[in-house]
Amino acid sequence: MIKRNIKLLAWFNFFTDFKLYGPLAIIYFSQVTGSYALGASIFSTVMLSSALFEIPTGILSDFLGRKKTLALGALASMISIIFYAAGFTYFLLLFGAVIEGLSRSLYSGNNEAFLHDTLKQSGSEKNYHHFLGKLTSFLHVALAISALLGGIVAQFNFALVFWISVIPQIICFSLSLQIIEPKIYVKDQSSNVYKHLKESIVLFFKNPKLRLVSLSSILAYGMGEASYQFRGAFFVSIWPLWAIGIAGMLSQLGATVGFYFSGKVIDKFGAFKSLFWGSIYNRFIDFVSLIFPSPFSPVLMSTTSLHHGVSIVAKSALMQKEFTDRQRATMGSLNSFAGSIFFAIIAFALGLLADKLNPVQALILLEILMMVNVYIYWRLFKSLS
Secondary structure, X not given: OHHHHHXXXXXXXXXXOOOOOHHHHHHHHHHHHOOHHHHHHHHHHHHHHXXXXXXXXXXXXXXXXXXXXXXXXXXXXXXXXXXXXXXXXXXXXXXXXXXXXXXXXXXXXXXXXXXXXXXXXXXXXXXXXXXXXXXXXXXXXXXXXXXXXXXXXXXXXXXXXXXXXXXXXXXXXXXXXXXXXXXXXXXXXXXXXXXXXXXXHHHHHHOXXXXXXXXXXXXXXXXXXXXXXXXXXXXXXXXXXXHHHHHHHHHHHXXXXXXXXXXXXXXXXXXXXXXXXXXXXXXXHHHHHHHOOOOOHHHHHHOOHHHHHHHHHHHHHHHHHHOOOOOHHHHHHHHHHHHHHHHXXXXXXXXXXXXXXXXXXXXXXXXXXXXXXXXXXXXXXXHHO
């Protein structure tokens, strides 16, 4: 059962993110809406929707089960992309964004809880960070391949990029139905979801280590994801449209390597040291690429994705150790809830800055703000090492 679940989850991860529009989304949304701010507001809506559904879906996973929650997430993802493909108006794009937010919230907390439960059943939970890194690498292999294909297809028909992306989501739904629910998962017999939520929140406040790691995760996600989603607006000023997919492919290949070897990196250097020095490298490369823009900038910026995989796995492993089995998905969703709200604010603000200034200057200002997280990693390393 365990090998079957791991194999199915690997392929589920691959097809989940086989979306041809990834690095091109900001260009498409800005063209449809006529503004960087409105284009970025689609990303903000996704995250606000995700935040709204985050806690209810986390509780749903703990009550309904990991398998059914996976299936619902795949179905919602498929519907959202259909609306993007048909979205020649701002309101259709917004509706698709709301549904995508629901899909993200169904996956958030649930998928990592499913992996942890599956491993715990065989007594292998100590290897969680190794499995998570390798399984997540499948996501980025898919993103790399689909980014390259998306740039080529977009040259002929932008909407077709989205229609093709619906097919992998149908495959995801089929795969989710074949997964076996881990026996370690025990459905909460209490019908009082408010009590369940209160217990999860109390655990956050009682655990200082969990609070610190969670804060760093929220800030890194909000600013880092907003920066990544907006890079296409910068890249298209120095590379042709068809080549934007190559930049996306390079980033995702770097993330694939980072995720695949994250377990070994964390074992050798430790989670907090990996987080701190990786963040220093990322800020340096991004500053150089933006302040001195050149045809090499997209290539340089793609190398920062090597650390992305290590940082995600390190923070997830640290948090999973502090979560309880009974509230595992709910607690993960609480963290994602805050990250989604923060992303929504940062993404829209970034779009407004790009309209008033330009995409490069907006990204530079965001990089300055991201130095706050470098300081937090340093404090974490000093206080917990």
